[in-house]
Amino acid sequence: MLSIILIFVLQLVYVPIMTLRTIFLVKNMSVAASSFGVLEALIYVFGLSLVFSGHQSIAGMVTYAVGFGIGLYIGTRIENRLAIGYTSLVVTLLDINEELIVLLRNKGFGVTVFEGMGRDSKRYQLEILTKRNRENEAMNIIEEYEPKAFIISYEPRKFKGGFLVKATKKHINRYSKIHQ
Incomplete structure (x- = not known):
């Protein structure tokens, strides 16, 4: 036994x-x-x-x-x-939602907005790269402001530059100055 x-x-x-x-x-x-x-x-x-x-x-x-x-x-x-790594959210909206975009950016998410043409009309696409441990937070905000949004989430393998890399470097530099 x-x-x-x-x-x-x-x-x-x-x-x-x-x-x-x-x-x-x-x-x-x-x-x-x-x-x-x-x-x-x-x-x-x-x-x-x-x-x-x-x-x-x-x-x-x-x-x-x-x-x-x-x-x-x-x-x-x-x-x-x-929640190791990063996730990329691609959010498709029927109409631009400035309030959602501003809120996401104020919460520290990098948001890039694209305008495109769907089958019937214009569509707006938000591209958001974030750490995986914040994916649910971003999804909840989007769901609250745009319940009909079409969202795709995937894990990018590599990336270089952009908002997230700059924000991470600022955090690392601030941390190293505090702990010297």
Whole structure:
């Protein structure tokens, strides 16, 4: 019975580590990914040795699988809380909403406005690049002011220059002057 509990606990630790390692790889954070990879391999080998040591029970294998599934859920919840990286929102509006644009900018979001032609009339598109941990905040503001807006959210892989980079550099410079 103790080995079944240990297998389950190992899966609850192993799978979130594997999930985070994969996300760090995708986000090109190779040092963090490598560190998590070492830890993942150690736990994996230890866990499998418990499952396949001598007495191979169905309960041990089922526990391994259930722990894996629950571990995936925990890993994705951890990653969502960390919200590593950036997100880009493309918001399509039927009419220009100056109040929304000003509010987003006052809250620190960089907003670029484009005018285009839709099937039936003019459309306005807002492009907003923000840190992922502020995506829900931006979405809530947009939903409040433009409930019929069409919104696409995606994660950019690379970017250079612009409002967000300048704002980040200002914050870094201010932080380093305070802590000298």
